[in-house]
Amino acid sequence: MTALPLSLVLIAALIHASWNLIAKKSGGDARFALFTCVVLAIVWAPVGIWFGWRDAGSYGALQWGLIVLSGAIHMAYYLILLRGYRVGDLSVVYPLARGSAPLLTALVATSFLGEALRLLGWLGITGIVLGILLIAGGPALLRSLRAGHGGDDATQRLRLGMQYGLLTGLFIAFYSVVDGYAVKHAGVSPILLDYLGNLCRMPFLLAVLYWLHLRNPLGLRDYVKQMWRPALIVGTVSPVSYVMVLYAATMAPLSQVAPAREVSMLFATLFGGHLLGERDKGRRLFGALCIAAGVIALTQS
Template sequence: MASFVVLLVLISALMHASWNAFLHLSGDRVWLLGMFSVPYVLVSAVGVCVLPLPDPASWPYIVASALLEFAYCFALIRAYRSGDFGQIYPIARGLSPLLVFVGALVFAHEELHALAATGVLLVSLGIMSLAFRRGMRFSGESVPWALTTGFFIATYSIVDGLGARLAGNPLSYIMWVYLLWNVPQFIVVCKLRGGAAQMFVSKGNAVRGMLAGVLALTAYCLVIEAFNYLPIAMVSALREMSSIFAVLIGWLFMREKLTARRLVACVLVTCGAVLIRM
């Protein structure tokens, strides 16, 4: 069972890297964030109608998670506005496993075996090393916003790990989170972009934006399910294999160079994932 859950998390990581590629290629990332919310709202609206209500004990976590996800999305957009995608993404994703490791120890009392803890460290170091390469500079605001994004990722991961276990039905839990997060997010983006009608002017772009949303919501549903079988820190670190998939997507589809530095980073993250599985 554990091996199957690990496979699900790795599939989730590939989906996460794929939707971030859509975000990277979008000419208007705020607009894409609005289109991204459409499948979330549709799926979660159906989900909350057909699934049982989460246990009352999980509702504070549902509300907190929705607020954190909302803040995370806009922090990510703000970070991309002032920094390079190839730097911001690894810093944000690389910081979160370390923070989750500490948070899970403090709040969930989850202690990882020494090998798994070493694996988490290798994953974080490998991912963050992708951000630092010759000839690139950070703007004055990019690093603080990337670190803020990483903080939100870690915080909602811990909240969801705890909340999903209390909910009784993890899928019901995440459907309510999706609904409470994406309805206000879609409304805010519509106001910023001139109304709901303007969001659908380009049908081709709208479809791509909604496809990114489908990938993202499916990816995190898999993570929520995994929280029920594996420690929170382990799931978080394995999920950040998405950075390696992002490097491969960039190499295969965006003509980005697969440098020696990136290969070393990939090896570090892969070794970390193996240690975590052991």
């Protein structure tokens, strides 16, 4: 990979980790998810309209069905991610979410689709599992759980962070399969898939918010006043990293671009340790490094 695409991927990874840091600090919920979707739809409307005018007229039932399905899966992913950030640490949720998705994909492919991994791939899986264990607390956590002393607040927060991180990774794997099929086999423009998928998320989120409002009034006006700055940043910036990676993929092999993105896990772990004061930053950073190395090995196998 030459300097230009590598620079684009590294900057994209930093942007991705940065908007996740903002989402974590905001403590946002379903209202925040809808707010960022509205911002994205407005800010990126010129790009969406241009690509829609150019490509959308040729789409049939398959393409529109994939766009709607992608939007629904992305909505579930985003809501689970935000929930994970409210109950867990950034340096736990983010690496587990990013690292578990390729692990789950590889396990499904080898178990049910008849695919085989070389030694490098199994070493990659070992690195991901080791990294997950390190982020989860390493031997000390295992000893405390065996001894039955795993009920303190810190351990409960760690458990919830792991659960939501792994669940987020599952949905990342889901949308990766759907989006990959849409782009590679159904001829959907990646940028249009992202923009129209965002528009499809909005009715789903409105339905979720209406259901939540029936149970407990949400106070949307005050929430908008409180959250408009982080929502504006996340809604504006979050598509940028995706576009930069797509552009890098036109100049370098995807097999090199995709693994390089995982450096975002290291950025997120550093942010969690230094900017949010999350504990055990050294061990979690090493765990994130193991996951990133494992993902790179897995994608090269």
